[in-house]
Structure formats: structure tokens, C-alpha cells
């Protein structure tokens with residue numbers, strides 16, 4: 001990578017993680033982010049060990065541990081708050097890091113590491129005319145201009161699902177992410193570092209909502225939509241002061257990820273529904289495999305082709321699993337009774353079988369991937 005110039009468009013999780021991985025290998029990296037500051041955009045993220053292995057290899061464990069909470073796994077509840085199943089994911093793979101973190105803290109850690117490794121970060125740069133560089137990385141997220149240049153216009157469709165995201169102050173110690181499942185809606189909540197709790201509430205409804213990070217809604221709409229939920233949910237929702245709202249759209253995985261000089265990574269190449277909590281995680285895996293491929297294969301077009309060949313089957317599987325989870329969480333009528341009963345029984349009688357369903361996802365080690 002020595003002396004290769006790389007321009008990264010987009011200073012989100014994918015772009016900054018690629019900047020760290022490439023700069024540490026000796027590339028000259030500049031990051032161009034349209035936002036005027038790396039501010040508190042977004043909300044909570046769960047980072048599973050498949051991303052944790054990359055972040056650890058980049059030397060970020062201590063910095064991340066200081067600003068995140070370790071997760072013990074996931075507990076599924078019904079709408080009333082009764083436990084349906086417990087997935088102690090961390091105990092199932094000792095030593096692996098499941099973290100819960102505010103996106104802004106992750107961005108700060110990645111930006112500091114990128115600068116430490118020699119990358120420059122330009123803020124307030126809306127890129128329309130790409131800078132000169134040997135390699136241009138489109139890490140420009142949903143609605144990527146780079147994706148359109150490589151693939152033409154994309155057909156996406158509204159899933160009929162809307163997500164609210166909110167943060168509340170909460171210092172009660174709870175290492176589990178909790179999912180409350182009701183007919184046509186579910187709510188996920190987990191603690192973040194610094195005394196905050198993250199809430200994501202998803203509801204099926206016909207109305208259309210724009211996609212993106214920063215659309216505000218009235219918290220009363222969220223409370224009204226989830227009024228039928230029990231357990232800790234009413235208390236959490238009564239404490240929501242401001243809330244963002246997103247329409248969830250289904251995207252195709254891009255067909256063309258590169259043309260020899262340009263490459264797309266993260267949401268620019270393969271946005272996913274949030275129901276496996278893997279969008280940022282896939283962005284981190286991408287960043288690592290891209291850097292590994294470019295480092296191991298001198299011919300840049302061949303390296304980019306190898307990158308896509310390694311990444312595409314995995315992200316397709318994740319995207320499909322997330323599409324499937326949307327259905328499982330929102331069961332209604334008899335399907336719900338049977339589904340929850342099955343989960344309760346499995347969780348009690350064969351907890352290992354339930355946990356092993358996720359081995360393909362969480363046990364994957366991008367660092368051990370043979371790229372060449």
C-alpha cells in the first residue's frame with residue numbers, strides 16, 4: 001500500500017474504518033465528509049464479535065471499551081413483557097466482544113485512530129467531483145452517488161415498516177439487549193455507555209416515511225403506537241424527550257462494486273434492514289477485507305474483484321436473514337402463539353441449538369480470511 005493515494009468519500013463507519021485500516025498499512029488516505037462536523041448523528045449500535053475482531057486488530061479495544069457497554073446477549077419478550085427466550089450470546093463464545101455503543105462514540109474512536117495513522121479528514125466536503133487519487137472509495141451510505149455511477153438508478157421499495165429511534169437517560173445495570181415482540185410491531189432496547197439507553201421501535205404501517213438519519217417525530221406518536229406494550233416499555237417511553245423516525249426500505253445488493261479505480265463499501269453497496277443489527281458491522285468487515293485485498297494483491301482491479309468476491313455472498317446472507325427476522329418478530333394470531341411457544345421450548349430444552357443458529361454470523365473472523 002505504500003505511496004498509494006486513496007480518497008474516501010463519506011466519513012461514516014465504513015469510510016473511517018477503511019481509512020484506519022489503509023493508513024495503518026502505509027496508504028496516503030484523505031477522507032471527505034459532507035457534514036461540517038462529526039457530530040452526534042445516529043443512535044445506538046450493537047457491534048458483534050465479527051466486527052470486534054477487526055476493531056481489535058486495528059488496536060481499538062481499549063478506546064472502545066472506555067465508551068461502550070459489553071453485551072451478554074439478547075432476551076426476547078412478548079408484548080406484555082413476559083420472557084419468551086434468552087440468548088446468552090457472549091457466554092456461548094467466551095472472550096468474544098459484543099458491544100453496545102452510541103454511533104457518535106464509535107465515529108470519534110475511528111476518526112482519532114485514522115488521524116493517528118496519518119489520514120487527513122476534510123469536513124464540510126460534499127463531493128460531486130471526486131478528488132484525484134489512485135483509488136476512490138465510495139463510503140457515502142444510503143443513496144450513494146458512487147453506487148449510482150457504477151450501477152445506474154436503483155429500484156428500492158418501502159417495506160411498510162417505520163422505525164423510531166430514541167435515547168433516554170438510564171443507569172440501571174442490564175447487560176442484555178431486550179426485544180419486545182407484538183403483532184406487526186416490536187421494540188428493541190439496550191444500554192449504551194455514559195448512562196444512556198437506546199430504543200428502536202418498529203411498526204408496520206402503510207404511511208410512507210423518508211429514509212435517512214435525521215427526521216424528527218413527536219414522542220407522543222411513539223407512545224401511542226406502543227401503548228399496548230407492558231414490562232419496562234411504558235416507563236422507558238414516558239421518558240423519551242425527542243425521537244427520530246425512519247422509513248425502512250429494502251434495497252438490492254449492488255451488482256457492481258468496483259470498476260478498477262472506484263469501489264463502494266458499507267451501506268453504499270448493501271444497505272440492510274436493521275433486524276440483525278449488522279449494517280455497521282458489515283461496513284467494518286468490508287473495510288478490513290478491502291484493505292487486506294489491496295495489500296495482498298498488487299494489481300488494483302484484481303484486488304477489488306477479490307474484495308467483492310469475498311464479501312458479496314456474506315452480505316447477501318446477512319441481508320436475507322434480516323429480511324426474515326422482520327417477519328419472525330411481527331407474528332400475529334396463531335402463528336405468533338406457535339412461534340413463541342417453539343422459542344420458549346427451545347430456549348428451555350435446547351438452548352445450545354438456539355444459540356448455534358448464529359454461529360455462521362458471529363464466529364466469522366475477517367482477520368483470518370485468506371484473501372490471496
Ligand SMILES: Cc1cc2nc3c(=O)[nH]c(=O)nc-3n(C[C@H](O)[C@H](O)[C@H](O)COP(=O)(O)OP(=O)(O)OC[C@H]3O[C@@H](n4cnc5c(N)ncnc54)[C@H](O)[C@@H]3O)c2cc1C
Nearest residue numbers: 010012013014034046127141266267274277278279280281
Ligand atoms: C433503526 C436502525 C438501527 C440500526 N442498528 C444497527 C446496529 O445495532 N448494529 C449495526 O451494525 N448497524 C445498525 N444499523 C445500520 C447502520 O447504522 C448502518 O448500516 C451504518 O451506519 C452504515 O455505515 P456507512 O458508513 O456505510 O454509512 P453512513 O454511516 O450512513 O455514512 C455515510 C457518510 O457519507 C457521508 N456522505 C454521503 N454522501 C456524501 C458526499 N457526496 N460527499 C461527502 N460525504 C458524503 C454522509 O454524511 C455520512 O457521514 C441500524 C440502522 C437503522 C436504520
